[in-house]
Amino acid sequence: MIVAGAGIGGLAAGLSLAASGREVIVTDRATHPGGKIRRVNGAAAGPTVLTLRWVFEALFETAGARLSDRVRLTPLDILARHFWSDGTTLDLHADPEASAAAIRDMAGARGEAQFRAFSDRARRLFDGFLDPVMRAPRPDPAGITRALIRDPGLMRAMAPGTSLDGLLQRSFDDPRLAQLFGRYATYVGGLPHRTPALLSLIWEAEAAGVWAVEGGLTALAQAVGDRFSELGGTLRLGTGVREIRTDGAGVIGVALDDGTEIATGTVIFNGDPRALGLGLLGPAVEAAAPQALRRARSLSAEVWSVRGRWHGPNLAHHNVFFRDDPRPEFRALDGGATAPDPTLYLCAEDRGLGQPPCELDRFEIIVNASPLTQTPSERKEFRECRMRTFGHLERFGATISPTPGPDALTKPKDFEALSPGSAGSLYGQSPHGPMAAFSRPTARSAVPGLYLAGGGVHPGPGVPMAALSGMRAAEAITTDRASLSRSRRAGMPGGMSTGSATTAPARSRS
Numbered sequence: 034m035i036v037a038g039a040g041i042g043g044l045a046a047g048l049s050l051a052a053s054g055r056e057v058i059v060t061d062r063a064t065h066p067g068g069k070i071r072r073v074n075g076a077a078a079g080p081t082v083l084t085l086r087w088v089f090e091a092l093f094e095t096a097g098a099r100l101s102d103r104v105r106l107t108p109l110d111i112l113a114r115h116f117w118s119d120g121t122t123l124d125l126h127a128d129p130e131a132s133a134a135a136i137r138d139m140a141g142a143r144g145e146a147q148f149r150a151f152s153d154r155a156r157r158l159f160d161g162f163l164d165p166v167m168r169a170p171r172p173d174p175a176g177i178t179r180a181l182i183r184d185p186g187l188m189r190a191m192a193p194g195t196s197l198d199g200l201l202q203r204s205f206d207d208p209r210l211a212q213l214f215g216r217y218a219t220y221v222g223g224l225p226h227r228t229p230a231l232l233s234l235i236w237e238a239e240a241a242g243v244w245a246v247e248g249g250l251t252a253l254a255q256a257v258g259d260r261f262s263e264l265g266g267t268l269r270l271g272t273g274v275r276e277i278r279t280d281g282a283g284v285i286g287v288a289l290d291d292g293t294e295i296a297t298g299t300v301i302f303n304g305d306p307r308a309l310g311l312g313l314l315g316p317a318v319e320a321a322a323p324q325a326l327r328r329a330r331s332l333s334a335e336v337w338s339v340r341g342r343w344h345g346p347n348l349a350h351h352n353v354f355f356r357d358d359p360r361p362e363f364r365a366l367d368g369g370a371t372a373p374d375p376t377l378y379l380c381a382e383d384r385g386l387g388q389p390p391c392e393l394d395r396f397e398i399i400v401n402a403s404p405l406t407q408t409p410s411e412r413k414e415f416r417e418c419r420m421r422t423f424g425h426l427e428r429f430g431a432t433i434s435p436t437p438g439p440d441a442l443t444k445p446k447d448f449e450a451l452s453p454g455s456a457g458s459l460y461g462q463s464p465h466g467p468m469a470a471f472s473r474p475t476a477r478s479a480v481p482g483l484y485l486a487g488g489g490v491h492p493g494p495g496v497p498m499a500a501l502s503g504m505r506a507a508e509a510i511t512t513d514r515a516s517l518s519r520s521r522r523a524g525m526p527g528g529m530s531t532g533s534a535t536t537a538p539a540r541s542r543s
Contacts, residue, residue, distance in 0.1 A: 034050060034055055034056065034057045034058070034297060034299040034301070034510070035057075035058050035060065035274065035287050035295060035297050035299070035300045035301070036057060036058070036060070036301045036303055036486075037060060037273065037274035037277070037287065037300060037301065037302045037303060037304065037314075038059075038060075038061055038068060038273070038274075038302065038303030038304045038486075038487065039059050039060070039061035039063065039066040039067065039068060039254075039258065039268065039270065039303070040061075040067065040070070040303050040304075040487055040488075041067065041070060041253075041254055041257070041496055041499045041500050041503070042068075042303045042486035042487035042488065042490070042499040042500065042502045043059055043061075043068070043301060043303030043486055043487065044059065044066055044067075044257040044258055044261060044503065045092055045257065045486070045499070045500040045501075045502075045503030045504050045507075046301050046303065046484075046486045046503035046504070046506045046507045047261050047266050047268075047301075047503075048092065048095075048096050048257055048260055048261045048266070048503075049092070049095055049096070049503065049504050049507035049508075050266075050510065050511075051096070051261050051265055051266040052095050052096040052097065052264055053507075053511060056265070057261075057266045058266070058267040058269055058295070059258075059261065059266065059267070059268050060269045060270075060272060060273055060274055060289060061269075061270050061271075061273055062271070062272065062273035062290065063270060063271075063451075064270050065251070065255075065270065066254045066255060066257070066258040066268065066270070067079070067250070067251055067254030067255070068254075068303070068452075068487075069448075069451070069452070069459065069488075070250045070251055070253070070254045070496070072249065072251055072338070073338035073440070073441065073443065074338050074340055074437075074440065074441055075338075075340055076338040076339055076340055076382065076395040076396060076397055077249050077250070077251075077338060077380060077382060077395070077397040078336055078338040078397065078443055079250070079336075080250055080495075080496050081249070081250060081351070081380040081382070082239075082243060082351065082380075082496075083106070083243065083244045083245070083246055083250060083253070083496060083497075084238045084239055084241065084242065084243055084244075084495075084497060085238055085241070085497035086100070086106065086242060088497040088500050088501055089253070089497070089500060091504075093260065095504075096260050096261075096264060097264075098260050103256040103259075103260065104246055104247065104248075104252050104253050104256050105246070105247035105248075106244040106245070106246055106247075107244060107245045107246075107247070107386050107387075108243075108244055109127060109243045109244065109245055109349075109350055109351070109385060110126060110127055110128070110385075111124045111125070111126055111127075111349040111350070111351075111385060112124075112125045112126060112127060112132075112239055112240070112243045112351065113125055113239075113243075113349065113351040113352065113353060114348065114349035114351070114352045114353070115352075115353045115355065116346065116352065116353065116354045116355065116429055117209060117357075118355075118356075118357055118428055118429065121139060121209065122346070123135055123136070123139050123209075123213070124349065125240075127242060127243070129152065129240065132148070132240075133145050133148060133149060136148045136210070139207070139209070140205075140207040140209070140210060143206060144205070144210060147204055147205050147206065147207075147210070148205075148210065150204065151201075151204050151205070151214065151233070151236070152236065152237070152240060154190045154204075154233060155233050155235075155236040155237040155240070156237045156240075157184065157186070157187060157190050158187070158190055158191065158231060158233065158234035158237070159234040159237035159238065159241075160237075161180040161181075161184055161187045162177070162180070162231075162234065164176060164180075165177045165179070166470065166492060167492045167498070167501065168492075168501070169492075170475060170476060170508065170509060171475040171476075171491055172470065172491070191230065191231050192230035192231075193467070194467070195229075196225065196227060196228060196229065196230060197215060197217075197223075197225045197228045197229065197230050197232055197233060198211075198215055198218075198225035198228075199230065200230035200233060201214055201215050201225070201233075209355075212359050213353075213355075214233070214236060215359065216353065216359075216376065217232070217233070217235040217239075218232060218464070219332060219401055220235055220495070221235065221331065221460055221464045221493060221494050221495070222330075222331025222332040222458065222459060222460030222461070222463065222464060222494060223332070223463065223464040223465055224332075224363045224366060224367055224465070225359075225363060226363060226367075227367070227465040227466075228464050229464075229466070229467050229469070229470075232464065232470075238495075238497075243351070245350055245385070245386055249382060250496065253496075269289075272289045272290045272291040272293070273289065273290050274287045274288070274289060274290075274300075274302075274314065275287075275288050275314075275315075276288040276314060276315035277302070277314045277315055277317065277318045277483060278315065278317060279317040279318065279480060279482075282481065283298060283480065283482040283483075284297065284298055284300050284480065284481065284482030284483050285297075285298065298482045299482050299510060300482065300483050300484070301484045301486050301503075301506050301510075302314065302321075302478075302483060302484070302485055302486070302487075303485075303486045303487045303503070304452060304453075304454070304455075304487060304489075305325070305452050305454050305455040305458070305461060305487070305489045306321070306325035306461070306474045306485055306489050306490065307322075307325040307326060307330075307454045307455060307456070307461075307462075307489070308452075308453050308454025309321045309322055309325065309454075309478075310322060310323060310325050310326035310454075311326070311454050313454050317480075318478075318480050318483060320480070321478040321479050321480045321483055321485075322474040322478055322479070322485060323479070324462075324472055324473075324474060325461075325462060325474060325489070328462035328463060328469075328472065329406070329462065329463040329465065330404035330406050330407075330455075330456050330458040330461075330462060330463060331404065331458045331460035331461060331462060331463045331464060331494070332366065332401050332402065332403065332458065332459065332460065333401075333402045333403060333404045333405070333445035333456075333457040333458055333459055334399050334400060334401055334402050334443075334445070334448075334459055335399075335400040335402050335418055335442060335443070335444055335445075336397065336399050336400075336442070336443040337396070337397065337398040337399075337400075337422060337437060337441050337442055337443075338396075338397055338441050338443070339395075339396045339398065339433055339437045339441050340393045340394070340395055340396075341393060341394065341434050341437070342392070342393065342394070342433065342434050343381070343394050343396070343432075343433055344431065344433075344434070345429060345430050345431025345432065346429060346430065346431060348379070348381040348384045348385070349381070349384060349385045350380065350381060350382075350384055350385030351378075351379075351380055352378070352379040353376065353377070353378055353379070354376065354377040354379065354425065354429055354431075355376050356372075356374045356375060356376050356425070357374075359376065362375055362376060362401070366402070366403050368403075368407070369403040369407030369408045370408075371402070371413065371421065373421060373425075374421070374424075375400050375401065375421060375422075375425065376401070377398055377399070377400060377422060377425060378398070378399040379396060379397070379398050379399075380397040381394060381396055382394070382395040382396070382397070383395055396433060400418075400421065400422055402444075402445050403445075404456045404458040405445050405446065405449055405456040406456045406458075408445070413444075415439050415442065418442060418444070419436070423436070444457075445457030455489075459488075459494070460488060460489075460493075460494035461473070461488055461490070461493070461494060462489065464493075470493065473489070473491040473492075473493060474489070474491065475490065475491045475505075476490065476491070476502065476506040476508075476509040477509050477513075484506045484509055484510060485506065486499070486502045486503040486505075486506040487499055487502060487503075488502070490502045490506075491505075492505075
């Protein structure tokens with residue numbers, strides 16, 4: 034079997050299959066495993082937040098290992114520190130009572146009560162949709178119906194037809210709290226005024242715990258890759274899959290960038306599904322995930338990876354520096370433009386871990402940006418990008434020295450180069466619209482033998498979700514092969530499935 038792409042979804046798929054005794058090759062053009070999980074200038078340049086630790090515990094357990102033996106995880110007491118230009122600072126904590134007390138100090142008793150009500154709603158939604166959506170191979174309407182029957186108030190908590198911003202405006206009197214929780218839409222590449230209120234459940238994923246990984250998330254990706262290799266898997270870096278080939282009945286093999294051709298009846302594509310529709314993996318698989326071409330793209334970003342000395346307010350591990358009014362920035366992003374003084378996410382990799390400060394800290398700073406489908410020319414000059422970011426920090430009395438150069442900045446066009454066909458989007462298709470969560474491609478593509486994994490695939494973006502997608506792809510392959518074997522024993526001609534093309538079993542080549 035071939036896994037095209039060594040992002041966390043591809044690694045999870047490869048590890049799951051290797052643990053079941055399959056012969057698996059994972060290939061990637063990059064020279065490191067992890068996909069978007071990477072480093073530039075020694076600092077992070079990709080995802081930094083680890084939630085839902087149980088996903089990786091389950092992955093390693095399946096592979097006969099323990100997560101805690103492979104990476105060192107530190108639970109963060111402070112989930113994130115939030116700054117406003119008026120001098121207000123708010124910490125959200127792993128201890129919900131500490132968060133409630135901090136919000137009471139900032140927004141009074143009414144703000145605390147509203148926060149508790151919002152948290153209860155998020156928890157209810159998360160619990161209700163965990164099994165029928167996030168853990169399921171595809172969204173399960175029957176499972177959702179059962180959840181609604183068990184909890185009749187779940188439908189009201191979903192706030193059908195309401196955007197996340199609309200829900201927050203009704204939930205909080207203090208605009209700073211609405212601004213804070215509205216930002217969670219950007220964690221899946223959306224805008225609060227266009228993202229469904231259902232995604233308020235993202236807060237529960239973070240409230241349930243955030244962990245820092247010693248060495249960053251690159252260490253987690255490396256640990257998955259190492260265990261994969263220990264189980265006999267082949268990790269082939271520095272060359273990727275150039276073409277996926279079929280014979281009209283299904284996958285028959287791949288051609289790699291270095292000219293190698295490998296015969297196989299099973300391929301997992303761990304990349305943006307849009308690349309398939311654009312023909313970037315060959316014409317034979319253009320129809321594998323047609324919805325990926327129809328759906329709008331999620332947000333991209335300008336990402337700074339910096340080593341330097343921090344001068345400014347005390348930082349936690351995860352920090353957010355808000356602009357005064359969020360609406361102009363989101364309107365600009367919606368139209369493919371930029372706004373001055375953007376809200377900044379800043380990960381201080383060496384802070385909040387109980388260790389003394391380093392001489393040179395490692396920082397990742399993320400500024401939301403539109404995908405290339407909205408800004409194809411991307412004409413912003415480097416100095417303009419640097420001023421927007423570091424000029425905004427200066428308004429909080431913060432500087433990083435020395436001033437970073439162009440090599441520290443990853444822009445949307447760079448993300449497109451790293452993930453061809455993505456249009457620079459970091460999260461796959463847009464989460465906007467009431468059915469967005471139910472319209473993503475799933476593990477089984479429309480091409481027999483071709484499976485999908487990654488943040489652009491159900492259950493969606495984020496490191497744990499991408500890992501779940503890889504685990505679901507491995508399960509789909511195992512299920513389909515068992516079905517094929519039963520069909521052959523039953524004497525069905527050629528072992529063909531009686532289902533549709535989207536559920537056809539993998540062919541017999543390994």
